[in-house]
Amino acid sequence: MATRQSTFLGRILAAPSILVLFLWMIVPLGMTIWFSLLRYNLLDPGNESFIGALNYEYFLTDPAFFTALGNTLLLVGSVLLITIVGGILVALLMDQPIFGQGVVRLFIIAPFFVMPTVSALVWKNLLMHPVSGLFAWIATSLGFQPVDWFSNAPLFSVILIVAWQWLPFAALILLTALQSLDGEQKEAAQMDGVGPFSFFFYIVLPHLARAITVVILIETIFLLSVFAEIFVTTGGGPGLATTNIAFLVYAQALLQYDVGGASAGGIVAVVLANIVAAFMVRLIGKNLEA
Amino acid sequence: MAVYSVRRQVTMTILAWIVGLAIFFPILWMVLTSFKTELDAFSTPPQFLFFHWTLENYAEVQERSHYFHHALNSIILSFGSTLVALLFAIPAAWGMAFSPTKRTRSTLLWMLSTKMMPPVGVLVPIYLIFRDLGMLDSRFGLIMVLFLGNLPIVVWMLYTYFKEIPRDILEAARMDGATIGKEIIYILAPMAIPGIASTVLLNVILAWNEAFWTLNLTTSEAAPLTTFIASYSSPEGLFWAKLSAASTLAIAPIMVLGWFSQKQLVRGLTFGAVK
CATH class of the missing domain: 1.10.3720.10 (MetI-like)
Incomplete structure (x- = not known):
């Protein structure tokens, strides 16, 4: 039914959005690439000079980069593992006949709506504080030494907070997928006397495969850029213990004013994210045709 | 469908509520703490419900x-x-x-x-x-x-x-x-x-x-x-x-x-x- 006239209209209507997004993407990104090739420090204005790939060389050979890359991968990987496994368990539980399901569901999604700065500070000060935190009290009551979470296990603490924020997302999506499982398939499996474990591994898990992929990809995109939780709890420390790539680039730009170096780091972050994005776009694109 | 036994439903309900409350707990704890005095908020052992409830924090957050x-x-x-x-x-x-x-x-x-x-x-x-x-x-x-x-x-x-x-x-x-x-x-x-x-x-x-x-x-x-x-x-x-x-x-x-x-x-x- 798309006549030539309406096709033309459709293009006109979409044009403003495409244009602003194009500018938003290409202008700053182009500037980042250009800055990354310069010696450019905000504390030393007027002395910008072209130095080619030197910033990349510095950034990529800096031991801080490897620490940050390792932290980033550990953070993303751990949070994915916790939220996927936890999310499947929570979703399976929520799919059971339970009283007050609606209320429990609200409890479970709630953390997703908490702004990152709030969840980070509440966990740090009310729960994980080594003196007044609830965890310290639990440890003491059970006869253990309270743990100073952010000094002794800083990255683990950040992982815990971020995982708490993303568990609801995984659980909600997996539950939605779970509920679309064919009831007849369930009954057929029951009639054939399939045990709960085989049922899970041969029927439920394959059915969830697509949803799990979606969760992994979307979470990865956001988790690569975790920033606020680190910013308000540890400031990247102690040392570099909780510095991820995003925080490293931020520190280089706005704390050390090294525009050139930070830009090179930013481009490295973009390349990393693009590897994930390529998979994501293909997956969603496939779905779009169906 | 009455395939599910009542016992199973009760077990699952209890389990689900425990999990739900555990996930929700940090938020609940934050809300409770917001009604405490600073002294109660810092006290060990922590005060769960029987503390002096107050609204002064809300007033002060706005004033300051x-x-x-x-x-x-x-x-x-x-x-x-x-x-x-x-x-x-x-x-x-x-x-x-x-x-x-x-x-x-x-x-x-x-x-x-x-x-x-x-x-x-x-x-x-x-x-x-x-x-x-x-x-x-x-x-x-x-x-x-x-x-x-x-x-x-x-x-x-x-x-x-x-x-x-x-x-x-x-x-x-x-x-x-x-x-x-x-x-x-x-x-x-x-x-x-x-x-x-x-x-x-x-x-x-x-x-x-x-x-x-x-x-x-x-x-x-x-x-x-x-x-x-x-x-x-x-x-x-x-x-x-x-x-x-x-x-x-x-x-x-x-x-x-x-x-x-x-x-x-x-x-x-x-x-x-x-x-």
Whole structure:
């Protein structure tokens, strides 16, 4: 039914959005690439000079980069593992006949709506504080030494907070997928006397495969850029213990004013994210045709 | 179906409530702490329910730190950016849903890919542009950034909703001689409003909680609640109760909106890949 006239209209209507997004993407990104090739420090204005790939060389050979890359991968990987496994368990539980399901569901999604700065500070000060935190009290009551979470296990603490924020997302999506499982398939499996474990591994898990992929990809995109939780709890420390790539680039730009170096780091972050994005776009694109 | 035994249902119910409460506990604990005196908030063993309930933290949060100034900023930023995004996205999604071309699919995917660019990749130039244009700590600048950041999601969500409007109705209206204007006002708009409403809801939630650009581009004047709460991270004294009161106020409105939007959430956040 798309006549030539309406096709033309459709293009006109979409044009403003495409244009602003194009500018938003290409202008700053182009500037980042250009800055990354310069010696450019905000504390030393007027002395910008072209130095080619030197910033990349510095950034990529800096031991801080490897620490940050390792932290980033550990953070993303751990949070994915916790939220996927936890999310499947929570979703399976929520799919059971339970009283007050609606209320429990609200409890479970709630953390997703908490702004990152709030969840980070509440966990740090009310729960994980080594003196007044609830965890310290639990440890003491059970006869253990309270743990100073952010000094002794800083990255683990950040992982815990971020995982708490993303568990609801995984659980909600997996539950939605779970509920679309064919009831007849369930009954057929029951009639054939399939045990709960085989049922899970041969029927439920394959059915969830697509949803799990979606969760992994979307979470990865956001988790690569975790920033606020680190910013308000540890400031990247102690040392570099909780510095991820995003925080490293931020520190280089706005704390050390090294525009050139930070830009090179930013481009490295973009390349990393693009590897994930390529998979994501293909997956969603496939779905779009169906 | 009575296949499930009562015993199993009871066991599952107990288990589910334990898990649910455990996940919700940090929020519950924060709300409880917000009603304590600073002394009770810091006491060991912790006080669960039998403490001196007080509202003084809520009063002090406002008096000392202009809570409402920041709350107003959060409202302006989240609704402002959503509104601008709608102005751009409704026509775009309408065009792509009702007169698709060969390139519509790749255009949509390209839009999506802009969302996947990590913000640190463009932090430096955006910061410098803002500094040079005097837009650091300005609401206008932040609305623009939030709008552009969420535009792909808004277009996508609207597109998936518009796509579900049956085309037969449109064709029938055209046969009856409806102009494009009438078609939009009398037929499309009423059918699209639920979709638009849930898009607004999700986008407001995302913008309200956005904490990369707000932390980096605002300090006080345009600072929304994310930045305001972050100011409690400085270790000057132990203000757990006030932190809790401020946090409770900051998340309460969005929690309510979020609970209403939970059905749309899955669809919006997965770009229609899981429904």
